[in-house]
Amino acid sequence: xxxxxxxxxxxHAGLTLLEAAADVQYEVVKLPGAEKLLQIIGDYxxxxxxxxxxxxxPVFEAAGRLRVAGxxxxxLDNIDIDAATRHGVLVMNTPEANTLAATELTLALMLALxxxxxxxxxxxxxxxxxxxxxxxxxxxxxxLGVIGLGRIGSRVATRCQAFGMxxxxxxxxxxxxAAERIHVRLVSSLEELLREADLITVHTPLxxxxxxxxxxxxxxxxxxxxxxxxxxxxxxxxxxxxxxxLSAKKIAGIxxxxxxxxxxxxxxxxxxxxxxxVVVTPHIGANxxxxxxxxxxxxxxxxxxxxxxxxxxxxxxxxxxxxxxxRSLAPYMELAEKxxxxxxxxxxxxxxxxxxxxxxxxxxxxxxxxxxxLLKGILSPILSEDVNYVNAPHxxxxxxxxxxxxxxxxxxxxxxxxxxxxxxxxxxxxxxxALFLHKIPRIVLxxxxxxxxxxxxxxxxxxxxxxxxxxxxxxxxxxxKKINIAEWQMGRNEPGGMAVSYINIDTPASEAxxxxxxxxxxxxxxxxxxx
Ligand code: NAD
Numbered sequence: 001x002x003x004x005x006x007x008x009x010x011x012h013a014g015l016t017l018l019e020a021a022a023d024v025q026y027e028v029v030k031l032p033g034a035e036k037l038l039q040i041i042g043d044y045x046x047x048x049x050x051x052x053x054x055x056x057x058p059v060f061e062a063a064g065r066l067r068v069a070g071x072x073x074x075x076l077d078n079i080d081i082d083a084a085t086r087h088g089v090l091v092m093n094t095p096e097a098n099t100l101a102a103t104e105l106t107l108a109l110m111l112a113l114x115x116x117x118x119x120x121x122x123x124x125x126x127x128x129x130x131x132x133x134x135x136x137x138x139x140x141x142x143x144l145g146v147i148g149l150g151r152i153g154s155r156v157a158t159r160c161q162a163f164g165m166x167x168x169x170x171x172x173x174x175x176x177x178a179a180e181r182i183h184v185r186l187v188s189s190l191e192e193l194l195r196e197a198d199l200i201t202v203h204t205p206l207x208x209x210x211x212x213x214x215x216x217x218x219x220x221x222x223x224x225x226x227x228x229x230x231x232x233x234x235x236x237x238x239x240x241x242x243x244x245x246l247s248a249k250k251i252a253g254i255x256x257x258x259x260x261x262x263x264x265x266x267x268x269x270x271x272x273x274x275x276x277x278v279v280v281t282p283h284i285g286a287n288x289x290x291x292x293x294x295x296x297x298x299x300x301x302x303x304x305x306x307x308x309x310x311x312x313x314x315x316x317x318x319x320x321x322x323x324x325x326x327r328s329l330a331p332y333m334e335l336a337e338k339x340x341x342x343x344x345x346x347x348x349x350x351x352x353x354x355x356x357x358x359x360x361x362x363x364x365x366x367x368x369x370x371x372x373x374l375l376k377g378i379l380s381p382i383l384s385e386d387v388n389y390v391n392a393p394h395x396x397x398x399x400x401x402x403x404x405x406x407x408x409x410x411x412x413x414x415x416x417x418x419x420x421x422x423x424x425x426x427x428x429x430x431x432x433x434a435l436f437l438h439k440i441p442r443i444v445l446x447x448x449x450x451x452x453x454x455x456x457x458x459x460x461x462x463x464x465x466x467x468x469x470x471x472x473x474x475x476x477x478x479x480x481k482k483i484n485i486a487e488w489q490m491g492r493n494e495p496g497g498m499a500v501s502y503i504n505i506d507t508p509a510s511e512a513x514x515x516x517x518x519x520x521x522x523x524x525x526x527x528x529x530x531x
Contacts, residue, residue: 001025002307003043007032008050010072014296021304038062046303051075057083068092070303072295073286076316085317088391092302092315096151097294098286103155105285106201106231109255110160113227113279114139114199137227137252140164145197147213148204148232149174149184156201157184168193171204194221199229206233216241219250226250231257231285243272253277257285317390318369329366332418333373335441338455338531339420339433340377342443345529346461349426353402354378360416364407371405374420414444446500449491453502455531457486460509462517463525466492466499470522477520478505481513498524 004026018026046068060083071093084091115136144160146153149171157167168185170193179186204210215238230237245251305311356371358364375392414434421430432445443453484506492499517526
């Protein structure tokens with residue numbers, strides 16, 4: 001039974017989902033306060049919050065069994081993500097739930113701006129009938145410049161096409177095909193967009209790169225009479241430069257839902273807000289009933305799926321790429337983890353470096369999560385604390401293990417293969433792994449030897465001189481000790497040279513048996529592993 005703590009108001013639809021889940025128990029403790037939260041958090045596998053409950057480092061320290069922290073909404077300012085990561089807690093939010101609400105508000109702002117709706121509305125309500133004052137511009141035939149063609153930007157783009165607008169976009173981080181698919185012209189420089197667009201709308205996150213992205217210089221490049229819409233985040237457009245642009249008649253109008261400081265305060269912003277050419281709303285992009293319902297449903301679904309290990313959507317501290325199909329990736333994750341564990345059980349000395357090579361389309365596309373799975377496999381046998389997909393890279397880094405990845409599109413013998421070389425203070429070992437029938441993990445390379453071994457259960461790994469009689473001697477000894485051999489895989493570099501055996505056994509061998517094996521004359525090395 002998974003226990004989930006709800007600390008803020010979440011919509012009824014979310015609670016209904018929790019009630020329907022047979023493997024979940026939940027409790028609502030609204031805004032518990034720091035002290036109370038510290039007392040109770042240890043009893044839960046997951047916590048679902050909004051912005052009202054800070055999840056701080058001490059909370060994660062006290063949260064013994066906590067695995068997931070879900071934020072109903074987007075902002076994560078109240079969650080100490082580093083602390084969560086250190087304690088192996090997944091942090092997730094629900095960024096898609098308000099995509100449509102924010103998209104539609106952008107369209108509403110655009111239309112309101114072009115047709116002077118707020119002023120016309122206020123004027124008629126005052127009893128005036130001054131139609132001539134509210135001459136507007138049409139969207140049809142205009143060029144829209146979208147900065148940031150993500151979830152919201154792309155939806156704004158397709159809706160504006162329906163109005164007959166030509167749409168261009170600047171987004172250096174998306175694939176050209178993504179823009180082509182929605183018939184948007186992707187330009188390679190912001191400058192090109194600024195020079196050509198009649199209306200410009202920004203849909204990027206606020207990052208170091210996008211902070212003050214639209215300032216005096218950028219406005220200077222824009223067309224005379226440009227209209228701007230800002231509904232992403234305050235801080236992307238420089239409000240002083242916007243005011244100057246309006247005063248200089250360079251900018252014909254601005255529609256704003258977000259501000260550098262919220263609520264907006266100060267003389268400058270008041271001057272901007274009071275201008276006739278400026279249409280404003282108080283950060284209401286996500287404010288629809290549907291968005292609020294979807295936020296609750298999504299956060300509950302995501303948290304339950306993550307607890308069950310079925311899917312990890314919108315996890316901000318997990319190295320899975322957006323939209324990864326976890327089910328198809330899972331067998332590779334298992335393979336990588338087993339390879340890591342095998343390496344750790346075989347290697348002697350302190351590990352300095354892990355080099356992972358991905359050959360083949362399926363694995364090279366998921367290098368990051370597979371490397372994390374490999375590190376989890378390496379560290380789990382040696383660390384007492386829980387190692388998971390979230391904290392494995394952090395723990396490896398803490399232990400001074402340098403990790404390098406390389407990718408190659410094609411594999412020679414297997415359509416997809418993962419190679420892992422571990423360098424320690426004493427030796428370097430190489431293991432290769434592949435999937436049989438797309439789901440069964442196999443070890444296909446052990447140092448210089450090609451094999452085809454099943455990494456499951458206890459196994460003996462022998463290295464021996466390739467002379468007649470080895471199989472007989474080892475088989476007899478194991479038989480005498482009542483150790484049943486399940487599978488025996490051999491690899492050798494050349495006849496009469498060295499050979500390696502991977503022997504799956506049904507029950508582990510005792511230290512005494514291992515000693516006897518080591519004493520057999522052709523045997524050079526014996527290691528026992530358990531996967
Ligand atoms: P998203 O992550 O899906 O898309 C963001 C896009 O911006 C990505 O395609 C990314 O490649 C691009 N980008 C990043 N840096 C860039 C740069 N320097 N130049 C150009 N493009 C860049 O995000 P989203 O869900 O579409 O949200 C977009 C924005 O809208 C976010 O800032 C979000 O906080 C905001 N938002 C506001 C409201 C509101 O209430 N007004 C509601 C929801 C979202």
